[in-house]
Amino acid sequence: MAKKTKAPAIVAELGRPETASETAARKAENSRLYKSRKTVNNLVFSLLVSFGLMLVIYFMMPQSTGDFDQRSVNVAEIAEQSGAGLNVDLAVPAVDEGWMAKSATLKHEDGFYVWRIHFTTADQAYASVTQLFTEDGEPVLEVPGVETYLNAEVLEALEPTGQESLAGTDWTLYDYPNRATDKSNIRFALSGAVGNDAVIVSGTDNAGTIRVLATQVMDSLAVSSDQATGGSAETTAKEAA
Structure with a gap:
């Protein structure tokens, strides 16, 4: 008895059996799609392997923490060089x-100069000194834009909380002891005038420490002034106690 030949399967999309050329085309397309998917998968796998190797190399290398903890610049030397002329x-x-003085810089803004010193205190808190002045010695607070600069760039837009006299100067206080130190550089600040200059002493250490710093600032300016006139300065640090 002769073996019956199986009838070609009917393709639903066509409603009839595939022709030989259609079968060949379908197989070629399936082969192309398979190779394409395989290529993408291999590419993703290669990228993951490369990224993993980069991470391994990175963590195997010694990680430098920089010199910030040990850095302490010579403020007097920088002041002498920056203020020359x-x-x-x-x-x-x-x-x-x-x-430790972490940095001391003199910058020229629009119509005035800004001398800033940034410290790490003995209690590992932050403190800074900012001195604003004009090149011709005119009152710096009369320069357009200085008040805006002070409020936005130095005093973090804080509102004054009081007034006091310290080291022969009248100061405006900014007392915010509950501010988070990871979001602010000011818990306490003093803002005052020294001649025609403006001086701001601020930081995250306690108010007493910042007051002592303000007195030390005033002492340094008094010493500089007396040296220029041949006199001597009297230290007033006891006023901060």
Whole structure:
């Protein structure tokens, strides 16, 4: 008895059996799609392997923490170099043992200069000194834009909380002891005028420490002024106690 030949399967989309050319085309397309998917998968796998190797190499290498913890710049030297040619005394406070000056810079803004010193205190808190002045010695607070700069760039848009006299100067206080130190550089600040200059002393350490720093700032400016006139300055640090 002769073996019956199986009838070609009917393709639903066509409503009839595939022709030989259609079968060949379908198989070729399936082969192309398979190779394409395989290529993408291989590419993703290769990227993951490469990324993993980069992470391994990164964590195997010694990680430098920089020199910030040990850095302490010479403020007096920077002040002498930066202030050369300017008819102004730059504040160089003689800070207490354990303090580290992280940076001291003199920048020229629109119509005025800004001298800033950033410290790490003995209690590992932050403190800064900012001195604003004009090149010709005119009152800096009369320069357009200075008040805006002070409020936005130095005093973090804080509102004054009081007034006091310290080291022969009248200061405006900014007392915010509950501010988070990871979101602010000011818990306590003093803002005052020294001649025609503006001076702001601020930080995250306690108010007493910032007051002592303010007195040291005033002492340094008094010493500079007396040296220029041949006199001597009297230290007023006891007023901060």
